[in-house]
Amino acid sequence: MKLSVALIALNIAASALAQSVTSPDVAPDGRVTFRLWAPRATSVQVHCEGVKASEMEKNDAGVWSLTTEPLQPDIYAYSFTVDGVKTLDPRNPLIKYNLLNIDSQVHVPGPASLPWEVNDVPHGVVHHHFYKSAIAGDERDYYVYTPPGYDPAQARRYPVLYLLHGYSDAADAWTSVGLANVILDNLIARGEARPMIVVMPLGYGTMEVVTGGWGRLRNRNLWQTNLEKFQKTLLDEVLPRVDAAYKTEPRREDRAIAGLSMGGAESLLTGLNSLNQFAYVGAFSSGGLGADFSKDFPGLDKSANAKLRLLWIGCGEQDGLFAPNQRFCDWLTAQGIHHAWVHIPGQHSFRVWRPLLAKFAPLLFQEASGSDPNL
């Protein structure tokens, strides 16, 4: 009896201790302290983007901790490994959602001028749509950002950016992790980007390519089916729905397509093979094209320059996909196809894709509508 009371008291104290832990703890100079209450664990590591150190140290109360060097203002993904098992930070509601790999995130705040900082500016709305896809054979979703001031009751129409997520992401990745809505709000408020609609579809032609886990990436046939069916869901299902439900300018010179990683490959495959639909094409850290680009883009040559208002290839310089992207740019050059090749420091991460979107979006739809002689 006494023992069980003592055990209950101990459990309550332990639970209170677990809940008194603050993590992540961001100091004004950008140092981040990660903490985890795990008295019975024998080793705990923290794996945080941009941080080399990982071994955490335990104090007498069973709380493991690690303090980083000062970090640049940014949003960093991290997780703990407790005796070999990955866990989220239980004290932190800011997560990086993903179908295969959920992480925690820490926001080291920076000046209001950073593209992803939420500012007191007019905000757009993010609309979540659901439909039954005849092509993919499943119930699926897509998101639509409408800019501040968008009013379906008014006549004004807007250009549209189709923005595609990467492999293992869900359809919400560009808003909930990439903060595309925040980035657009800020650019529009500063007059640096034209008000635009942004459509963020589910980027899989077949969910089988992701529900089976990373191993499915080795199945080249499945990958091709995925890419081809995705293009059909986008062009035959999502695009007509968006043009019917929103005040879009439904013309190629008011339509852009861009994406990250798998979504970068999808943007190139969809955009460059459908120039009657898109005048602007962007690819951030793209991955998943075939070895022979001429097979992915049959007949693509310099005649495309007359239709392409922008072809923009971006990548992080420490990304494993940097070399293939450079190789693709070399191939474009050999074909005489105009393009921009933009690289910034960074790996295969939203820490690169948020800045790339902030560089790319201001370049869109800057020519006067309706003046395209190539239609």
Place this chain on the structure above:
Amino acid sequence: MKLSVALIALNIAASALAQSVTSPDVAPDGRVTFRLWAPRATSVQVHCEGVKASEMEKNDAGVWSLTTEPLQPDIYAYSFTVDGVKTLDPRNPLIKYNLLNIDSQVHVPGPASLPWEVNDVPHGVVHHHFYKSAIAGDERDYYVYTPPGYDPAQARRYPVLYLLHGYSDAADAWTSVGLANVILDNLIARGEARPMIVVMPLGYGTMEVVTGGWGRLRNRNLWQTNLEKFQKTLLDEVLPRVDAAYKTEPRREDRAIAGLSMGGAESLLTGLNSLNQFAYVGAFSSGGLGADFSKDFPGLDKSANAKLRLLWIGCGEQDGLFAPNQRFCDWLTAQGIHHAWVHIPGQHSFRVWRPLLAKFAPLLFQEASGSDPNL
């Protein structure tokens, strides 16, 4: 050199093993097998709603597992505890998001007639809004569900249900966990509920009440400030924005308010004290009213019956808040205030709130609009 190669090979094999684990694994008879790869752990438990067993057993490959008895079709929250540390199921993307306590979820599928099963019926849209609250002093969000067929370009107007989440939830709880949009889609498709707009605001008057953790619940002054400021954000900020942006019927007889737990208390406090704004009031497993109901509802008496088209109190029979809810119903009876008191088996869980919403929504807005003699 050889050793490090062997270690790398071992790590790759281990990682492949971790990724080959299937969890949760739902059998056709409703048995669920939970699995976690944790070869170095000394004890692993799974805590799943509706399941008594928790101790998992390890096999020779370091995979811990537990198989349940057959579970009723439903959506169950669960988590693992590895050597005392709570973790999500790393193999499962279905999570129950929450500001203080993120869990995994397992869906045991059932017949299409269950309110929360996604069916091939017309789907509404969920709109995510962001604004700077002058009352709360922060940037915050709310969600708006528009029913299938809603068209801002047409004249048709819709009644509105304000639907409030519980303590520790974020503004997305009623859609991402409660599946309110799926439930409404299904009810509307079957003709069992009137097409309506559902507004799901952030339910905190001050974020301090939740960012500080569960301990803040003991601070009665902070709790009162939270409840009062929430009502002001709802009535002075969210409601006018919704009536301006959507095709609402902006009248009390076309407006309902309901919520769960803290949101139940907020619905009662807001609705019963603002009968000039709401004709329908619902509270699911409500918690957080004061000890003296006459102080929370000054002047509320049977004269309210003429204005109230529905006052609906629901609760799970195994909920710790069942007794206080029954006591509140007794108080209503003593005041002569008509109400429904609905209880179903279950605890303080979305397993109760999804069915309660499915019972409540069909009762709303069934009287012809504009016929209220009490305006």
